[in-house]
Amino acid sequence: MTSDLTPDPASALQHIQSLPTWLVGRVAARGRGLVSDAIAAEGLKLMQHAVLAATAEYGPVTQADLSRRLSVDPKDMVGILNHLQDEGLVLRSPHPSDRRKNAVTVTPAGTAVLTRCGALAEAANAELLAPLTPDERKQLMALLTRLHEVASA
Amino acid sequence: MTSDLTPDPASALQHIQSLPTWLVGRVAARGRGLVSDAIAAEGLKLMQHAVLAATAEYGPVTQADLSRRLSVDPKDMVGILNHLQDEGLVLRSPHPSDRRKNAVTVTPAGTAVLTRCGALAEAANAELLAPLTPDERKQLMALLTRLHEVASA
């Protein structure tokens, strides 16, 4: 067993690869790829899907809200919504009480796409967690949720 | 409780944000930021640090080996090694038995930087896992390790 107090440069990679940040990064990359491939069947990118889903859940939403909730740059949100609107999946309407804002809503076509994507995304997630038992999946989700909540508090 | 069999588009975001891929992605993003900020004090980017560490551990390595081990595109590896070599942290020598390959080694300066970065990276990882008890950290690492091993098998 090597010393933990004075890092040994010769085993630095083993260090890194056993580090939580590295592991979670690799797992996240794989999950990203799985979901990305899955919903590509519906012609959507990852963030486009997330934005569409967020719009569906929160009814009429402003773009700034979407940006904050999904941690997406407002600049990029413009492009994402432009694409979704061009595809006829969402609609930008003037906000009734605040003329600065846009009220983004989902179209029936968007809902349909989202329904199909939901199944695909869940399949991808199931594939990611395939090596774990149902109990272990709950544990993992609980742990990740706590890390995420603290970070976004 | 909503149905899990027929995805409900109206709660799709809650869906997404409670999905493993999303969760692990957010946690990974935070961890990435923490480590990135930490080792920025030594003037290294994330992947530069990883490559430096891998080079230190595996002695003389070829670039293709580094790319495979760290899941980095060979194209990006060129740039990373160029930077590290310009900084005098690694050395590219001709491979003795295969003239296509480069034998990459760490310089004493690289070892010194790596030693300091190791401590910084560990501090960043500790911060990421701060909300968890030591037992929970072990659980998380064990679960992530299994997901990662299966993926790279």
Add this chain to the structure above:
DNA sequence: CGAACTCGTTGGATATCCCAACGATAGGGC
């Protein structure tokens, strides 16, 4: 020897992130 492969390298495409500005609008304090 020739075919298939690997290696390092270059080029290009795309996505994400960050910073800064702008006109239009809203809200609070005077």
Add this chain to the structure above:
DNA sequence: GCCCTATCGTTGGGATATCCAACGAGTTCG
């Protein structure tokens, strides 16, 4: 009422990360 600050959507520019395709040089194997 009027100003001051802040927010919203949008545009612009740039830095960075990731991925795919190709190429010449070199290796390996039939």
